[in-house]
Amino acid sequence: TSGSDVYSTNLLAYTATLGNGFSATLSMEDPSFRRSPVYAPTAALSATVGNTSTQIFGQANSLIPVVLGVNAAGQPIGFGFTDGIQRNRMPDFVGVLRYDQPWGSAQLSAAVHEINTGNVITQGGFLGTNSAGAALTATNANTARTQSEYGWAVQGGLKVNAPFIAPGDAFYLQGAYAEGAQMYTGNGSYNGSYSINPTSIEGASFNQNFSDATINPFTNQLQLSTSFSVIGSFLHYWSPEWRSAVFASYGENTFGAGARAAQGAYYGFVPTTGTNIGSTVISTLGVGTPGTRFYALNGNLRDTYMLYAGANLIWSPVKDLDIGVEGIYAQYGVQNGRVLDTQKFNYTAAYVNAGNPVKTITSTDVFQARFRVQRDF
Incomplete structure (x- = not known):
């Protein structure tokens, strides 16, 4: 099910027994396994950064385009890349208040989770203006580092x-809500939210996106995602x-509001001569150009x-030996609209925008059964 448990988390915690069934816990915890990557649309890109040739293959979840130059119409004409790999700079802080009685127990908990990125890698040879309308040249084509944001969750x-x-x-019964901290609501735990769009449910019709945040390519600021989950069970x-x-x-x-449209503003942008990136087309895994059929139907950032x-x-x-069977039904889908069914065919933007026939869906279903033998020591 959806759930916020992360096993084997390194932490330092203190619990105080307050009396009358109440207890309180404060904890500092390793954030590594409660991260969902910041959204990055690039799949494979060979770029020249400054005077250094850099092969950026295999960095699908790290290099995030940021628009540095625009023309008079506000269209991108130059960009750099934000290093989106997060560093362990601050632990997650978790607080818990618990109440235990013969009838059962109740608990309220909250967490704070830092989201950070690296520096912006800038390109040379820009002309035009930046997103604020100021003149842009090769000497001032840069932007400040993305400011860290702090996600949070309650449960x-x-x-x-x-x-x-x-x-x-x-x-x-359990309920959780989070901003910029999706692993605390656990919605991605079932199929693996350590990747932006995991494929652990083999044969599924489309992949969900799991990202704690996106970076607005025009402002270079993080936009936090939100999530919630409700879980019930009976033993x-x-x-x-x-x-x-x-x-x-x-x-x-x-x-975040407008996050998808902002990502689409530079989809398929071919850098012009002088940006030192040749004719490479970025955003091969992006959302598409707003207003096109591909943008309306593809599943990225939905x-x-x-x-x-x-x-x-x-x-x-x-004692401590379990032998059993279990069956699970899972359904996931888009909250609105339809998406391309990519189970048997991986549609390209050009194919979809040309008006060719496509298969679309609103949700996908998964049935699983397993036999389990577990011995605890």
């Missing part, structure tokens, strides 16, 4: 013991050796939702 959880049904039975013991769980969750990922539901049956013949 509430409730466990209600149900011994009146069977010993050990319990209901669980039931048929006997001391046999138990089952049923569970379901729903979540949504939404990108707001999406996720729905998961499942059940299992577990047999524990001895």
